Amino acid sequence: MAARKKSANINLIIKDQTGDSISEQFLAWILTYGRYIIIITQIVVLSVFFFRFKIDREHTDIKEKVTQEQAVLESSSFPDLETETRRVQGKLLNIRTISTRQDSLIKVIRFLQQRTPTDTIFSSLILTTEKISFQATSGNLRSFSYMLRQIQQDKKFSEVTLQDMSRKADGRIDFKIDAKVNINEFI
Numbered sequence: 001m002a003a004r005k006k007s008a009n010i011n012l013i014i015k016d017q018t019g020d021s022i023s024e025q026f027l028a029w030i031l032t033y034g035r036y037i038i039i040i041t042q043i044v045v046l047s048v049f050f051f052r053f054k055i056d057r058e059h060t061d062i063k064e065k066v067t068q069e070q071a072v073l074e075s076s077s078f079p080d081l082e083t084e085t086r087r088v089q090g091k092l093l094n095i096r097t098i099s100t101r102q103d104s105l106i107k108v109i110r111f112l113q114q115r116t117p118t119d120t121i122f123s124s125l126i127l128t129t130e131k132i133s134f135q136a137t138s139g140n141l142r143s144f145s146y147m148l149r150q151i152q153q154d155k156k157f158s159e160v161t162l163q164d165m166s167r168k169a170d171g172r173i174d175f176k177i178d179a180k181v182n183i184n185e186f187i
Contacts, residue, residue: 108127108132115147117138122136123136127181129183130180131179132178135175139171144175148175151177156181157179
């Protein structure tokens with residue numbers, strides 16, 4: 001008898017998986033691609049975890065720095081400095097106002113100096129930022145009328161009033177004039 005040959009069945013063709021159930025397909029997908037997704041997810045989670053440590057450390061450092069700066073601010077006399085600064089600014093404003101008024105008053109005096117005839121002499125002059133009052137003596141009627149006209153016609157003065165006027169025997173004229181000063185015209 002001859003020896004019987006055994007034949008082996010080897011199937012080299014891949015089995016078609018289209019006929020597999022959904023659970024078998026899902027299991028196959030998880031075993032192939034799922035492990036990559038899980039590894040990538042773990043890498044992302046660990047990165048975020050370590051990044052959180054870094055952010056917490058920076059937050060703590062900034063908080064400590066702010067606390068130190070607050071302590072420095074509270075310990076120094078900055079409230080006193082602010083009060084002092086405001087006080088100095090108020091004084092500077094007052095100085096500026098007074099300086100402007102003084103300049104304006106000097107301009108009023110220069111105006112009178114330029115418009116006063118040479119034979120007119122002032123005996124008194126009261127000058128404020130709102131009002132001017134003066135007594136003077138003019139050598140003749142022409143000088144007196146020239147000066148009165150100069151003051152009345154100029155917009156730098158308003159409400160010009162001749163308070164007193166008298167003529168002396170030698171032709172001189174004594175007079176007193178009050179007027180409101182428009183100080184803004186002199187600035």
